Amino acid sequence: MNNIIKIKNISKKYRNKNGEIDAIKNIDLEINQGEIISLIGPSGCGKSTLLSIIANIDKDFKGTINKDKNIKIAYMLQNDALLPFLTVYENILLSLKIKKCISKDKIDYINYLLKIYNLEEFKNSYPSSLSGGMRQRVALIRTLALKPDILLLDEPFSALDGKFRLLISDDVYQIAKKENITVILVTHNLEEAITLSDKVIVLTKRPSSIKKVINININKPTIYEKRIDTKFNYYFDELWKALDLNE
Amino acid sequence: MSKEQKEYLKKLKKEKYIIFFFQLLIIFTFLFLWEELSSKGIISSFIYSSPSRILKTINSLIINNNLFIHIWITLKETIISFVLGISMGFIIACLLYEFKLFAKVIDPFLTMLNSLPKVALGPLIIIIFGANIKSVIIMALLINLITSIITIYNGFIRTNEFELKLFETLNATKGQTLLYLIIPSSYQTIISSFKLCIAQTLVGVIMGEFLVSKAGIGYLIVYGKQIFNLDLVMTGIILLAILSYLLYKLVITLENKLLRQK
Numbered sequence: 001m002n003n004i005i006k007i008k009n010i011s012k013k014y015r016n017k018n019g020e021i022d023a024i025k026n027i028d029l030e031i032n033q034g035e036i037i038s039l040i041g042p043s044g045c046g047k048s049t050l051l052s053i054i055a056n057i058d059k060d061f062k063g064t065i066n067k068d069k070n071i072k073i074a075y076m077l078q079n080d081a082l083l084p085f086l087t088v089y090e091n092i093l094l095s096l097k098i099k100k101c102i103s104k105d106k107i108d109y110i111n112y113l114l115k116i117y118n119l120e121e122f123k124n125s126y127p128s129s130l131s132g133g134m135r136q137r138v139a140l141i142r143t144l145a146l147k148p149d150i151l152l153l154d155e156p157f158s159a160l161d162g163k164f165r166l167l168i169s170d171d172v173y174q175i176a177k178k179e180n181i182t183v184i185l186v187t188h189n190l191e192e193a194i195t196l197s198d199k200v201i202v203l204t205k206r207p208s209s210i211k212k213v214i215n216i217n218i219n220k221p222t223i224y225e226k227r228i229d230t231k232f233n234y235y236f237d238e239l240w241k242a243l244d245l246n247e
Numbered sequence: 248m249s250k251e252q253k254e255y256l257k258k259l260k261k262e263k264y265i266i267f268f269f270q271l272l273i274i275f276t277f278l279f280l281w282e283e284l285s286s287k288g289i290i291s292s293f294i295y296s297s298p299s300r301i302l303k304t305i306n307s308l309i310i311n312n313n314l315f316i317h318i319w320i321t322l323k324e325t326i327i328s329f330v331l332g333i334s335m336g337f338i339i340a341c342l343l344y345e346f347k348l349f350a351k352v353i354d355p356f357l358t359m360l361n362s363l364p365k366v367a368l369g370p371l372i373i374i375i376f377g378a379n380i381k382s383v384i385i386m387a388l389l390i391n392l393i394t395s396i397i398t399i400y401n402g403f404i405r406t407n408e409f410e411l412k413l414f415e416t417l418n419a420t421k422g423q424t425l426l427y428l429i430i431p432s433s434y435q436t437i438i439s440s441f442k443l444c445i446a447q448t449l450v451g452v453i454m455g456e457f458l459v460s461k462a463g464i465g466y467l468i469v470y471g472k473q474i475f476n477l478d479l480v481m482t483g484i485i486l487l488a489i490l491s492y493l494l495y496k497l498v499i500t501l502e503n504k505l506l507r508q509k
């Protein structure tokens with residue numbers, strides 16, 4: 001399989017008046033096209049930092065990132081950050097407007113996504129009239145509308161609970177597999193990591209480096225079916241052992 | 248509409264009438280007492296004037312064709328200074344936001360200018376710009392501009408951090424962030440700075456008219472003082488009170504209209 005992005009020997013220090021903080025130390029990562037990988041690790045170990053570096057928001061780091069310059073990366077955060085003064089539709093168009101890439105194709109794609117996520121009738125509503133889950137779906141459409149090759153997700157579902165969380169995770173899983181989008185997901189949730197990903201990367205505590213890579217192989221079409229598959233428990237145990245609870 | 252709702256609305260309407268009635272009552276009692284006390288000689292009508300003398304003064308101002316000119320001049324100066332104050336305040340706030348280093352550099356000077364009693368600059372302004380409407384507007388701008396810059400800028404920096412982060416993840420340029428996020432998010436702050444600005448503009452305009460002494464309601468007041476015609480002074484104060492009340496009301500109505508549109 002061909003690598004869509006190669007991360008070589010990345011290190012990152014934060015600096016302020018009081019000194020330096022080592023956030024990331026010597027991370028190497030090769031990610032294949034269409035692969036879904038999860039980053040899991042202790043709180044504050046540097047997961048968001050790594051995503052910012054991959055997304056080219058944070059340019060102050062050591063090491064190299066190799067990727068084709070035509071690769072489009074989109075980044076979705078935990079907070080939906082829907083602008084309250086724009087309608088759902090205007091919020092979605094915002095990302096295209098900023099990237100200056102509005103096209104007929106993309107508009108059609110947005111309308112298609114609105115339809116499959118049952119948001120069509122809310123197109124012209126303001127975000128304040130939507131539930132948390134619906135808002136997060138709008139944020140997902142806003143991100144997908146860019147037609148990214150790589151999708152970075154930083155704990156995107158953690159504000160949601162229960163069934164909604166599972167539903168929207170499945171949305172992401174289905175669309176990523178269907179459109180061959182590469183996904184890098186940061187999560188604290190073991191189930192989410194196992195059911196969504198092809199590979200789980202366990203990071204050490206700060207400064208983070210890679211502690212263990214677990215390849216997941218549960219051949220089922222939906223998150224729900226993966227969750228009830230017998231192999232799930234095996235991976236859960238693997239992951240549980242890899243995460244040192246004393247950390 | 249239910250019966251209860253109708254009754255409730257009726258009650259609200261009644262309350263409005265009662266309030267209005269008492270407001271009128273206060274005004275008329277005040278005018279009546281003022282008139283009576285001065286005509287009986289209990290208070291000096293030379294110093295405190297009286298409603299009838301004020302009416303007479305207004306009448307003679309109308310006959311001399313001066314009243315509306317003075318009101319118009321004050322009004323014109325106020326509107327020009329207000330519009331300039333808001334729009335320049337907005338532009339400068341945008342520049343400060345875009346050029347953070349510049350903002351840091353001029354911060355102490357802004358603070359100094361903000362705490363300086365601007366009237367102290369009056370003589371200087373008159374010498375530089377001459378005894379004319381320009382000086383009045385500069386005086387008003389000195390007073391309202393700093394406040395509108397600071398209010399609008401504070402609105403800018405209060406922008407939601409997650410929304411800013413979103414723009415970061417989209418690799419938005421500074422200009423895009425300002426245009427699509429910062430300014431629309433501060434819409435309410437900008438609109439509600441109008442109230443503060445109109446009050447300060449009036450202070451500046453009257454101060455300017457005191458100094459320039461050519462025309463306007465402020466001029467009527469200083470002129471009355473110079474020729475010891477306290478009826479004229481009192482008339483000026485009453486006109487000013489009415490004008491500022493009406494302007495304030497107008498701004499509030501404008502604000503509500505603009506806010507409701509959104």
Ligand SMILES: Nc1ncnc2c1ncn2[C@@H]1O[C@H](COP(=O)(O)OP(=O)(O)OP(=O)(O)O)[C@@H](O)[C@H]1O
Nearest residue numbers: 014015021023042043044045046047048049050206
């Ligand atoms: N701008 C910054 N300046 C200084 N230190 C920072 C900055 N941003 C993050 N850090 C520090 O770097 C470390 C890694 O932060 P990061 O946000 O990447 O962790 P994380 O793994 O995403 O944590 P969490 O699980 O809580 O989201 C943390 O210890 C944090 O305190």
Ligand SMILES: [Mg+2]
Nearest residue numbers: 047048049154
């Ligand atoms: Mg994080």
